[in-house]
Amino acid sequence: MPKKNSNNMTIREFSKNIGLSTATISSVLNNHYKKRGISEYTVQLVKNQARKYGYRPNVAAKKLRAPQGKLRSFEIAVITSFEVPMQFTFSLIHTIEKISLLEKYKDYNFSAQVVMYHAGKISEFSGILNESRFNGAVILNTTPEDDAFLMENEIPYPVVFLGRYLPKYNCVTVDVDMAGRMAADALLDSCRCVNPVVLVPNILTQATSGRLNGFGDECRQKNIECTVVTAKGFIEDDGCAAMTEYIMNGGRIDGLYSVLETLAIGAYHAIKQRGLRIPHDVAVIATGETSICQYMDPPMSSFGRSELNMNETVVEMLFDQLLGNNERIINRILPSIPVLRESTNRFGNLNNRQ
Incomplete structure (x- = not known):
């Protein structure tokens, strides 16, 4: 009986099992069979037998x-x-x-x-x-x-x-910790926020966890309490839903740091839908400097190395x-590179505009 998923099978062993030359097998599995004029019957035979034996070419070789x-x-x-x-x-x-x-x-x-x-x-x-x-x-x-x-x-x-x-x-x-700390400085010092919110996904990676911790540590050093809002995922819709729920439930916010720029994009929509202005009512900054940041309305400030x-x-x-x-x-x-745009320009303090 053929051995399934035989990842260690060599091409010579496979050749012996199905009764075809190694050259024919190699040509079929590397899509060179038309050049060599190999019949459709043989092509299908090799492919079917490869599935049957769990054989695949060793690409590393x-x-x-x-x-x-x-x-x-x-x-x-x-x-x-x-x-x-x-x-x-x-x-x-x-x-x-x-x-x-x-x-x-x-x-x-x-x-x-x-x-x-x-x-x-x-x-x-x-x-x-x-x-x-x-x-x-x-x-x-x-x-x-x-x-x-x-x-x-x-x-x-x-x-x-x-x-x-x-x-x-x-x-x-x-430097994810530094990105979180710099985001806190931008909101708490430059924008004078007193009710900062940090938006995170429901699953934290090493990077997103580091940003959250850096932001929280900086807030504690400044004796300002920050609220963590957790989205159900990583995409824009998740950010919008989480921020909408938070604001509708009476959550206080005058500054938002999103550990992912995708969540921030959704949060932008939620903030505007509730009649709040960016940055006048809510200053916004995110980690993740991608091209879309500069085209948002208003252009969004970000921290992080260029993607x-x-x-x-x-x-x-x-x-x-x-x-x-x-x-x-x-x-x-x-290094984490700050790109400050209109979303944190609450008091005309923009000093790194792109």
Whole structure:
């Protein structure tokens, strides 16, 4: 009886089992069968038998088989959770494409795929510890439960974590505590808020938890109490619903810090719907400097490293690992950069306008 999910089966073993040459199998599974004139019957036979035996090519070995001086291919995974808005993932994919076109990578071919898991359940993704599935990966949006699993195990291929720090892996992070503290300074000092609210998602990652803690610590140091409002998710609708409920229930607010700019976008709508003005009645600032911030009405202040700069740092770090240029464990902490716009310009105090 065929062995299901036999991830360790070699192409020679598979060839022996189905009675076809390794060259034919390789051509079919790498989509070169038309060029070689392989019949449709044989193509379907190989694909059906591959499913039957649970066989798949070892993509991690492709670069080892490539002749010196010729094009070498790398399969990259962007591993993220279902719960987080996809624009962050799309931005990272576009950056992979952009970096791969640089002159120094002209002899290599990079392809990317998005792999998704449920937050807190990355351990249930069977391919995460499989060295034959990817050449390398960028992993983002992990929860503390995911981080604990990844620290207990060893990912067997090059990987860079985006937005979180795990000691035995390469990571690119922003000083999240400082982002929260600077957001508090902007609301409490510059905007003179006395009823600040911090908006968070229902699932906290290392990054969002750090922002919340930094904001809260700064409020306590200034002897001002802040209210935490928890949205049911990560997207704009969740931010709108949470802020609408808070205001309608009589919640006091004259300043809002959102740990995610997606939640802030929804909160903007809720604040305006209740007849409040930004920034005159409620000053708003968020973490997450994406292009949409400058097009909001009024343009929204934000804290955090430029998304583009973070992504470029992550991708180049991964490419260096894939090419063997750097095998050291690196934790690169990027500074939080304030971009103050009209949403915090309550008293004409705008001094970093974009």
